[in-house]
Amino acid sequence: MGNEISYSARPEFKEIEMSNGLTSVFVSVTSLAMSSIAEEDWQRRFAAWFASHDQFAFGSGMVGFDVGCLPWSSSNLQDERAFVLRGIDAALTKTGWERLKYSPREESINECLTAFRKIIESFASEHICEDNSKVWALMDKPETFRLCSTHVVYKHDCGCPVCND
Secondary structure, three states: OOOEEEOOOOOOOOOEEOOHHHHHHHHHHHHHHHHHHOOOHHHHHHHHHHHOOOHHHHOOOOOOEEHHHOOOOOOOHHHHHHHHHHHHHHHHOOOOHHHOOOOOOHHHHHHHHHHHHHHHHHOOHHHOOOOHHHHOOOOOOOOOOOEOOOOOOEOEOOEOHHHHO
16 A cells, blocks of 8 residues: 555445645644544544554655554444544634644645545444454554644654654
8 A cells, every 4th residue: 555545345435545745744744633632542543543643753655544544443433533523623714734844735635624524434343453463554553642832742752743744
């Protein structure tokens, strides 16, 4: 898999293909937004999951994902989906962007975020990936959560995706 977001169980949703640069921006703005709104550990886990898709740590072209492999749970899917949608909306309203060392090209990132939002809105519980080795393929499932003191982003095993950007 390259730098694309897919919903393999629903082929009518076109993959969101991104260049390496756009992928880095996507990871940074979603990490900033999700970290900003996370209040509970399960929300922090989602923020850390997005942060874990840091190309600096795992290599260009290696951080695409299928939405079924987010850290969903069938018992809390409605709340989890609402949280991810709030995170996407926060990214669309530039939450945390002032902590970036650059200004994202809004047209490109907003197009990706809007397409991602449509996929998440349609995500169904029967498509949850139950294989934790796929969900946490890029890092271990976090048991504790560490914030980057500079960017206020939940870190992954190799640091902060915004510091690494």
